[in-house]
């Protein structure tokens with residue numbers, strides 16, 4: 001199983017005269033063309049949130065128009081800059097985004113590793129959070145298939161991104177630990193795919209691996225990048241290795257096919 005992950009596209013105004021907006025649309029379109037041109041296509045794309053910068057329906061219309069050209073399905077998690085209802089209504093046809101108890105929590109089945117989108121959006125802040133309703137929904141889904149390797153994808157890392165000047169982006173250590181406790185009690189969870197930090201990061205947690213994918217567009221990316229990685233749209237590839245029961249993660253520039 002091969003997963004392509006993008007994050008933090010922050011698509012906003014459809015105004016073609018707005019330079020940032022145009023650059024982000026171009027980055028997304030370039031990613032789509034790049035994936036469609038690969039000899040070995042991933043099975044699917046996951047987007048770990050901040051799909052848009054503001055959550056307006058017309059922003060998701062742009063994302064849909066661009067990403068509907070992808071030849072593989074794409075699944076979305078909600079970021080702090082997204083609007084849950086507009087995201088699901090606008091993008092569910094591209095893969096199958098759904099909700100549980102009003103949160104963007106749903107499973108993606110039919111692949112070697114089961115995926116579950118987790119909702120970490122905070123009502124008032126840009127940092128992440130969780131709550132008893134969300135954790136119960138996650139736990140119920142994990143109990144459905146306890147022996148199936150499973151990865152969660154979400155916007156906010158519920159752990160410290162130690163290379164960031166704001167390493168902890170969850171509102172409360174107790175809530176983050178409650179989240180990680182649910183993960184640790186379900187041994188089939190092999191990986192957490194995150195975004196939000198706008199930089200690449202990876203850490204071995206107590207019972208699984210966690211990675212953060214940098215922003216797709218270059219303009220809002222943080223960190224030092226070599227060569228072509230500096231200016232091109234970036235994404236992660238995660239290749240499942242059933243022998244080691246781990247994903248092998250690599251960072252790629254979405255260069256245009258020649």
Ligand SMILES: [Fe+2]
Pocket residue numbers: 008010049050079196198
């Ligand atoms: Fe973001």
